[in-house]
Amino acid sequence: MERNHRLQKGNAMRLLSTLLAAAVLMTGVASTAEARDFTVVGWGGASQDRQRLLYFEPFAKEQNIPFKEDTYLGGWGQFQAMQSTGEVPWDVVQVETAEMIRGCEEGVFAELDWTKLPPKETFIEHAATKCGAGTIVWAVLLSYNADRLKGNEPKGMVDFWDTQKWPGKRAMRQGPKLNLEIALMVDGVAPADVYKVLSTKAGVDRAFAKLDKIKPLVQWWKAGAQAPEWLAAGDVDLAISYSARVVNAQKSGVNLKPIWDNAVYAIDSWVILAKSPHAATGLKYINFASNAARQVESAKLLPYAPTLVEAAKALPDAVRANVPAGANLNTALYGGSPEANEFWVDRLQELTERWNAWVAK
Amino acid sequence: MSGAGDLIGKLRRASRRKQLTAIGLLSPALVLMLVAFVWPIVSLLTASVRAPDFAVAMPNLSAWLQTWDGRSMPDETAYKLVAEEFGAAMDAKNLAVASTRLNYEKGGLRSLAMKTGRRAKDLKPPYAEALVRVDAAWGEIETWRALKGASGVFTDRFLLQAVDLARQPDDSIGMVAPEQRVYVDRLGVTLTISIVVTLLAALIGYPMAYVMAMAGKTVGRVLFLLVLLPFWVSVLVRTAAWVVLLQKEGILNGAMLAVGLISEPKQLIFNRLGVYIAMVHVLLPFLVLPLYSVMKSIPRDHVRAAASLGAGPVSAFATVYFPQTIPGLGAGCLLVFILAIGFYITPALVGGSSDQMISGIISELALGTANWGLASALALLLLCCIAIIYPVFGRYAGATGLKLG
Numbered sequence: 001m002e003r004n005h006r007l008q009k010g011n012a013m014r015l016l017s018t019l020l021a022a023a024v025l026m027t028g029v030a031s032t033a034e035a036r037d038f039t040v041v042g043w044g045g046a047s048q049d050r051q052r053l054l055y056f057e058p059f060a061k062e063q064n065i066p067f068k069e070d071t072y073l074g075g076w077g078q079f080q081a082m083q084s085t086g087e088v089p090w091d092v093v094q095v096e097t098a099e100m101i102r103g104c105e106e107g108v109f110a111e112l113d114w115t116k117l118p119p120k121e122t123f124i125e126h127a128a129t130k131c132g133a134g135t136i137v138w139a140v141l142l143s144y145n146a147d148r149l150k151g152n153e154p155k156g157m158v159d160f161w162d163t164q165k166w167p168g169k170r171a172m173r174q175g176p177k178l179n180l181e182i183a184l185m186v187d188g189v190a191p192a193d194v195y196k197v198l199s200t201k202a203g204v205d206r207a208f209a210k211l212d213k214i215k216p217l218v219q220w221w222k223a224g225a226q227a228p229e230w231l232a233a234g235d236v237d238l239a240i241s242y243s244a245r246v247v248n249a250q251k252s253g254v255n256l257k258p259i260w261d262n263a264v265y266a267i268d269s270w271v272i273l274a275k276s277p278h279a280a281t282g283l284k285y286i287n288f289a290s291n292a293a294r295q296v297e298s299a300k301l302l303p304y305a306p307t308l309v310e311a312a313k314a315l316p317d318a319v320r321a322n323v324p325a326g327a328n329l330n331t332a333l334y335g336g337s338p339e340a341n342e343f344w345v346d347r348l349q350e351l352t353e354r355w356n357a358w359v360a361k
Numbered sequence: 362m363s364g365a366g367d368l369i370g371k372l373r374r375a376s377r378r379k380q381l382t383a384i385g386l387l388s389p390a391l392v393l394m395l396v397a398f399v400w401p402i403v404s405l406l407t408a409s410v411r412a413p414d415f416a417v418a419m420p421n422l423s424a425w426l427q428t429w430d431g432r433s434m435p436d437e438t439a440y441k442l443v444a445e446e447f448g449a450a451m452d453a454k455n456l457a458v459a460s461t462r463l464n465y466e467k468g469g470l471r472s473l474a475m476k477t478g479r480r481a482k483d484l485k486p487p488y489a490e491a492l493v494r495v496d497a498a499w500g501e502i503e504t505w506r507a508l509k510g511a512s513g514v515f516t517d518r519f520l521l522q523a524v525d526l527a528r529q530p531d532d533s534i535g536m537v538a539p540e541q542r543v544y545v546d547r548l549g550v551t552l553t554i555s556i557v558v559t560l561l562a563a564l565i566g567y568p569m570a571y572v573m574a575m576a577g578k579t580v581g582r583v584l585f586l587l588v589l590l591p592f593w594v595s596v597l598v599r600t601a602a603w604v605v606l607l608q609k610e611g612i613l614n615g616a617m618l619a620v621g622l623i624s625e626p627k628q629l630i631f632n633r634l635g636v637y638i639a640m641v642h643v644l645l646p647f648l649v650l651p652l653y654s655v656m657k658s659i660p661r662d663h664v665r666a667a668a669s670l671g672a673g674p675v676s677a678f679a680t681v682y683f684p685q686t687i688p689g690l691g692a693g694c695l696l697v698f699i700l701a702i703g704f705y706i707t708p709a710l711v712g713g714s715s716d717q718m719i720s721g722i723i724s725e726l727a728l729g730t731a732n733w734g735l736a737s738a739l740a741l742l743l744l745c746c747i748a749i750i751y752p753v754f755g756r757y758a759g760a761t762g763l764k765l766g
Contacts, residue, residue, distance in 0.1 A: 064376040077728035105457035105475065174714070217633050222709045235609045235631075342472045345461075348730055350468035350541070356722065360550070360715040 002136035009013035037066045038278045041093040042284065044071035046248065051094075052300045059288045074099075074318055079108050082273070089278040092285055094135060097336035098344060100269050109271040116283050118290050118308070126336060127307040132269030133286050134307030136298070139324035139332070140178055141263035143239050143246040146232045146255040148202065157262035158186050161214055162236055171227045174220035177262050177344060178354040181238065185262045190272040191333040195343050204351070208358060220359065231256055246323040247303040260328040266336040267307060300322055404742070409519050409737035414513040419446040420457035426505075426512035431532070442487035443499075447474065448481030459511075465518065467505035467734065473498050505528065515723065516734075523738035525624055544719070550740060551718045554633075554708070555701035558640045562697045563690065568646035570689075573649070574656035588649050589616060596643055600710050603639045604630060607711075635711040643707060644700055648693035655689025695754050699747055 040056055042048035048071065050116050052238040060067040071077065072093055079099065082088050083106070103109035109131040120128035127134025152165065158295060160170060160182075172179055183196050189197050197203035219236055221227045226282070227241030232254045234299045243263065249256040270289060288294075295306035296314050305325035306312050312325050320326060334340070422442040429435060445690040450456035459475035473496055493501040510518065510528070521527055521534060525542040529535045536542065551573040573584045591599060606612050607630035616627040629635060659682065667677035705721035719739060726736035 073728075075729035076731040078734070102457065105454075107454035218714070220714050224712075230608075233608050233610055258717040346464060346469045348474050348721075349465065349732060352725075352730070353541045353543050356717070357540055357546070360543070360717065361544060 025292055026301065035187055036089070036277075037068045038281050038285075039068040039070055039089060039091050041070045041072045041090045043073065043094060044223065046302060048089040050298055050334050054294050054298050054301070055285075055289045059285055062288070063226065063281065063284065076102060079103060082109055082275075086275070088273050088275040088277075090273055091265060092270055092272055092282045094266055094268050095132070097132075097266055098161045098341055100129070100132040101341050102345065103271060104129075107274055109281075110274040110276070110279055112272070112286070113283060117287050122308055122310065123290075124307055124309055126334070127267050127269070128166055129269070130357050132271050133290055134267045134269050135289060136268050136304035137307060138268060138304050138325045139243040139260075139263055139265035139329075140173070140240060141243050141246070143227070143231065143241050143243075143256055144237065144259070145234070146257045148231075148234060149237060153257070154238060154259060154260060155261070157182060160208070160240065161186055163193070163214065163217060166237050167217075168237035169219050169235060170214065171221050171230050171236045172360070173227075173240065174222055176351040177348070178335060179211065179240075180204065180207040180351070181264055181335065182262065183207040185333060186210060191262070195337070195339040198343060204354075208354075211358075214358075228254070228256055228361040243322075243324060244303045261322075261331050263324065263329070263332040264335045265324040265329060265332050266334070378658075381485060391573050399657075400489055405737050405744075407738055408733050409741055410515050410517065410734075411512040412462055412465070412511075412519070412734050413514050414455070414462040415459045415508075415515050418453070418455045419512075422446045422508075423512035426509045429505070429509060431506055431509055434440055437487060437489055439505075440492050440499075440717060442488070443477065443492060444481050444484045444488045446476040448527050449477035457695065463507065463511045465734070466510040467503065469498075470504065497498075503530075518573060518733035519738035520741070522735055523742050531676065542741075544722070544739065547717065547719045547722060548746070550716065551702060551720070551743075552746065554636060554640070554703070554704075554716070554718060555639060555698050558701045559698045561641045562635060562648045566645055566652060566693065567686075570649045570652040570656055585653075588646050591642065593647055597710075598704060599643055600639055602754050603642070603711055607638065609650050630711050632713040633716055635713075636708045636716045639707050639711045640704060641700060644697045647700060648690075649694040651692040651696065652686065652689040655692075656677040658686050662699060675727055691754060695751070698750070698754075702747065733765060 017181070023274060035130060038060075040051075042051045045248050049070065050226045052069065056067060056069060071091060072090075072095075076099060081091075100109065104111070111130050111135060112282040114128070117133060123134055125139075142154060142160055144154055145146070146153065149166075153160075154160070154166065154187050159166065180198060184197055187206060197206065219230065221230070221239075221241070225244055227236075228245045228249045230236045231239050231241075231246075232249065243258050243260075246256045246258045268338050270286045272279055272286070276282055290308065292306070292311040292314060295308050295311035297310070298304070299306055299315055299319050303319065303322045305323040306315070315323070321328075324332070372711070389730055408589045419442075425439055425442055429439070431734075434639050447456060456474065456478040460471040460478075463474050464471035477492065477495055479513070480495055484495070498504045510516070518528070523544050525537050526543045527537045535576070569584075569588070573581055573588070576584060596597075604611075608614070609626045609628070611629075613629060615624075617623045618626065629638075663681050663685070664677050667681040668674075672680065703720045705718050705724055708716050708718045709721050720743070723736050723739050723743075
């Protein structure tokens, strides 16, 4: 009994000290949050290394302010958490179009004061909006390993469905978004009509039916790094993957080739959190980043296309050939249009369920 | 008499003091329990049934919808409320959140609601006709039923959806359309994978722990280190290592081809086999460690005594040694099972399309689409599974070693 009692006491003391420690930690965290530095958020990896070099550090130096970085991996969850807790740890974030529009509608992102930014006309189409200033154009496209498919190279997206010539495995992103669009384009729908067709039940059925034809051969990827890795390792013959990752693999000596036919492209934008305590600095930062010379340098480092007309014109030919711009987009679908966005905010939940049920069968 | 009463009173006071001290000493633990265990579960439960965004943004319309029978087409009053409150919500910037809630009832209603909100200011009576001109969907009773579904503060939609059920137009509960049935199937896959992984871990881990417990000091230490080593490497790195080992032109396939065991590369990864291999590897220490500590405490004399009384090695093991290890085995299996049921990174990276586990879907819902209602409902479903399995385990695996909670 005595021993037990002492044990309990010991436990209680330990718990008490743990609680105290937790309390101290929490107040520590709270106080740093109040005085936190200007925080810019990218997508991590090579993309954020490039941003640090060309945007974050030069900007902080010019303004003579300390800055912090964080990484965001897409989706709305983190913004919803900020909404419901009122804690806003970020100031400026690079987001995809769907989140940009949702955040603008829900008042999570601030409306930009365009008088303090480069004129909207200096941006390419769709890149200058109420809450977002475009920073890069990215694309998803067909790719293959030229060393492994020598003499049997695919030419267009249609070849992804040609199981005679390429009977091996092929990689696609797990999830309905972009895949339904690509399936319809291969089935003969013009890029401009894709969302009109998808908005009917018959259109969705048609996309799934098209995907059914290659489903047994598809290996689904979750992380953007997987598809190029599989191509390099010979796990798959063909892959639908991010153009920048495909082109970038060439730098590390893997002979991956992009095919721009029926690619899907979209724009990522800088947004400012509406409750950011550094909103003014955020606007200055976006102005700093919306600079043609810096965007050209950025495109040289990582093969995304710039969002400023002047930067797009100034690209060296070797860079232009590998980014989603100009002639590369002749048969491409713009995945960030209002109808694309409307379609996916309305149907993502339902189609993801259908997709998950379909993919597991 | 009064002396004795005094004494009893004193005793009572003394014991009450002791009780208060005990409670006082325990209170940090109780607070911690509340903060760390009870509160998250309660908030999880709440999130899975509480979805007030629409009701908050459209108070009067929601009140009207709550009284509506859901059968006759609504009258002009309701249309007028739509025109007024959608416009007001647009100005207050909470139309988008309300529309997202509405969209859970019926896909497509989010953009209808946003469109209506944007044009609400210009609408003129009669509102019924004006709204049908905005979108023909306003003339359909299904739209109004969806509105009614979203109008309450509380809903059973997410709990039902988590088991592939939904309210039918007549308010009865029925299965969702066949092509939308996904969660029960995923739960089944999750449980199957978890059970198989637990069994495999027990099969591999038991002899491993036995060798560790029986080995000499040096060998024992080396083995212990080998078991602990994977703990120091992140799950992602370990999973990536399995990809390198098992892929089509990976090390294992290469070796098997080289010795002529197989004639063409085998599919060892991106299917269920890959999931089992990687998960068993990641979870094995959680089985070996509790088992090892139990085995270490079993006196070796027991088996010797059994042998001296005439038991063969097999029967000595089966009747004397094994029963004493059951608490450790049970604790290890339970740990592995509970951890396995919540896995998702590993199956996502090394599994095939039919190996996605329910936690992966929960994470997608929580972080991606931010449908926290459904995410909470699915998390509750997992919690229920563990709540059912835990006592069953306790009964069959010997309760003594199982007091984890």
